[in-house]
Amino acid sequence: MVYVPVKRNSVFDDLIDDVFGLPGFTSSGNNLMKTDIREKDGMYLLDIDLPGFTKEDIKISLYNGNLTVTAEHHKNEEEKNAEGRIIRQERYMGSCSRSWYVGEAIKDSDIKAAFENGILTLEVPTEKKKEAEEKRYIEIR
Numbered sequence: 001m002v003y004v005p006v007k008r009n010s011v012f013d014d015l016i017d018d019v020f021g022l023p024g025f026t027s028s029g030n031n032l033m034k035t036d037i038r039e040k041d042g043m044y045l046l047d048i049d050l051p052g053f054t055k056e057d058i059k060i061s062l063y064n065g066n067l068t069v070t071a072e073h074h075k076n077e078e079e080k081n082a083e084g085r086i087i088r089q090e091r092y093m094g095s096c097s098r099s100w101y102v103g104e105a106i107k108d109s110d111i112k113a114a115f116e117n118g119i120l121t122l123e124v125p126t127e128k129k130k131e132a133e134e135k136r137y138i139e140i141r
Contacts, residue, residue, distance in 0.1 A: 032096040033069070044124045048098070051118040058120060060113055065104035067111070067124065070097040103127065 036047045050058065053071045061068045072095040079088045102124050112123040 033071070033098045035098065039126060042126050044102075044122075044126055046100075046120075046122040046124065048120040048122070049118065050115075050120050053118070055115045058115060060111070060122070062102070062106065062108045062111065065101055065106065066099050067102045067106075067122075068097060068099040069120065069122075071095065 034049045038045045038047075048069060050071050053073055057071050057073050059070045059072075061070075073093070075090075075092040077088075077090045078086060081087050105127070106125060110125050114121045
């Protein structure tokens with residue numbers, strides 16, 4: 001058997017990358033929840049891409065200083081003919097999740113969230129300011 005190297009065509013390469021880059025074909029899901037993080041006026045601003053999801057599909061939680069964004073989508077399409085028999089039925093379920101450590105001093109009430117045009121925007125304080133401690137004296141026995 002003779003091995004003949006196949007010259008890669010950029011159009012073909014893109015097609016293969018598109019197919020095998022889908023979440024079902026990779027373990028990392030690198031194309032999901034792409035996030036831009038900026039710092040401005042004592043806040044981290046996170047812009048998270050969530051195309052195809054609705055506001056109701058998204059859950060945001062804060063636990064032990066970890067901010068987690070989870071998006072889950074269910075879709076069920078069904079086409080019937082005139083007699084009511086199913087001609088085509090397709091189902092899709094997808095979910096993705098990302099977490100960031102924001103610090104244990106941050107509370108959920110400190111975080112603001114908005115969702116518009118497939119982009120989730122979060123405002124997270126960079127650092128919770130410590131409240132002034134009352135000066136205390138140690139008792140001498």
